[in-house]
Amino acid sequence: MGLRRNKIAIVGAGFTGASTALMLAQKELGDVVLIDIPQLENPTKGKALDMMEASPVQGFDSQITGTSNYKDAADADVVIITAGIARKPGMSRDDLVNTNAGIVKSVCENIKAYAPNAIVIILSNPVDAMTYVAYKSLGFPKNRVIGQSGVLDTARYCTFIAQELNVSVEDVRGFVMGGHGDDMVPLVRYSSVGGIPIDTLISPERIQEIVQRTRMGGGEIVNLLGNGSAYYAPAASLVQMTEAILKDKKRIVPVIALLEGEYGYDHLFMGVPTILGGNGIERIFDLDLTAEEKIALDKSAESVRNVISIVSI
Numbered sequence: 003m004g005l006r007r008n009k010i011a012i013v014g015a016g017f018t019g020a021s022t023a024l025m026l027a028q029k030e031l032g033d034v035v036l037i038d039i040p041q042l043e044n045p046t047k048g049k050a051l052d053m054m055e056a057s058p059v060q061g062f063d064s065q066i067t068g069t070s071n072y073k074d075a076a077d078a079d080v081v082i083i084t085a086g087i088a089r090k091p092g093m094s095r096d097d098l099v100n101t102n103a104g105i106v107k108s109v110c111e112n113i114k115a116y117a118p119n120a121i122v123i124i125l126s127n128p129v130d131a132m133t134y135v136a137y138k139s140l141g142f143p144k145n146r147v148i149g150q151s152g153v154l155d156t157a158r159y160c161t162f163i164a165q166e167l168n169v170s171v172e173d174v175r176g177f178v179m180g181g182h183g184d185d186m187v188p189l190v191r192y193s194s195v196g197g198i199p200i201d202t203l204i205s206p207e208r209i210q211e212i213v214q215r216t217r218m219g220g221g222e223i224v225n226l227l228g229n230g231s232a233y234y235a236p237a238a239s240l241v242q243m244t245e246a247i248l249k250d251k252k253r254i255v256p257v258i259a260l261l262e263g264e265y266g267y268d269h270l271f272m273g274v275p276t277i278l279g280g281n282g283i284e285r286i287f288d289l290d291l292t293a294e295e296k297i298a299l300d301k302s303a304e305s306v307r308n309v310i311s312i313v314s315i
């Protein structure tokens with residue numbers, strides 16, 4: 003019997019889903035199945051075929067299939083959920099909660115039926131609450147239900163630090179935790195370039211501006227695009243998470259995880275630093291925080307709780 007390739011299903015073939023499919027294939031992380039609603043089956047097939055026709059030019063052998071039939075996603079190793087509506091200028095991510103909760107729930111019923119052993123990554127917003135909806139709907143163990151926020155928020159934070167110091171992005175380290183909203187918590191104390199703490203190189207005022215720009219990073223793109231939200235950096239973030247899982251890399255990345263006592267929170271889904279590997283979330287780092295950091299995290303946790311409290315499953 004030949005070796006089996008990894009299979010990655012992406013539900014939602016819009017801006018983020020399609021960008022993710024192409025980036026996954028370019029890295030040959032597995033065969034990709036792109037799923038959207040039956041009314042969009044032809045455009046979904048068209049996107050997949052267009053990407054396949056890039057493969058001889060770019061030299062990748064991953065197969066990309068467009069479909070509206072979950073049977074094509076049977077036994078996927080990783081399923082990525084990007085289905086739902088995106089915000090427009092003037093809206094908050096939380097305004098999407100009721101529409102997207104219904105969509106994520108129905109998507110999860112299909113995942114449960116066709117890919118019961120998959121590790122599931124949720125992108126749909128408001129993503130902390132949608133990860134909770136997915137966890138409840140799937141009934142999978144908590145290590146296999148993972149929300150994407152912190153990789154993207156950290157990427158934005160690191161972009162701004164690299165630009166501020168005019169240094170390589172490869173040398174910037176740091177992370178953002180908390181909910182994926184305007185009160186997320188970039189951890190300045192744990193941020194460095196080439197091992198040098200950033201607060202020895204950047205003034206407190208500029209650091210605060212970078213922190214604030216990071217918090218509003220999604221909104222900055224929404225306002226510039228005018229008719230949707232970011233997709234290139236979100237797709238890159240999903241690819242990093244998928245790669246960590248499929249290659250069992252044990253990357254240390256912030257992701258949305260079910261907290262059961264960590265940081266003093268119980269039954270809450272929120273972004274925290276974790277080890278991401280072949281078993282999904284393999285460990286949560288429960289770091290000591292300063293009083294100021296804890297106050298900021300409490301505020302973010304309260305925002306997430308408020309959104310989750312209005313979700314009906």
Ligand SMILES: NC(=O)C1=CN([C@@H]2O[C@H](COP(=O)(O)OP(=O)(O)OC[C@H]3O[C@@H](n4cnc5c(N)ncnc54)[C@H](O)[C@@H]3O)[C@@H](O)[C@H]2O)C=CC1
Pocket residue numbers: 013014015016017018019037038039042084085086087088089098102105108109124125126127128129150151154182230231232233236
């Ligand atoms: N967590 C994060 O960091 C980020 C979250 N997002 C969120 O991701 C979601 C998707 O964003 P985009 O791709 O830009 O939106 P989009 O509108 O381009 O694509 C969404 C796709 O989902 C599909 N869809 C809707 N209901 C479906 C269902 N029941 N089954 C299958 N497919 C379904 C739509 O037909 C559409 O093609 C939004 O909720 C957005 O807010 C986007 C970027 C970052």
Ligand SMILES: O=C([O-])CC(=O)C(=O)O
Pocket residue numbers: 088089095127154182219220221223224231232236
């Ligand atoms: O801002 C949005 O609505 C999309 C998103 O979550 C992000 O780009 O961070």
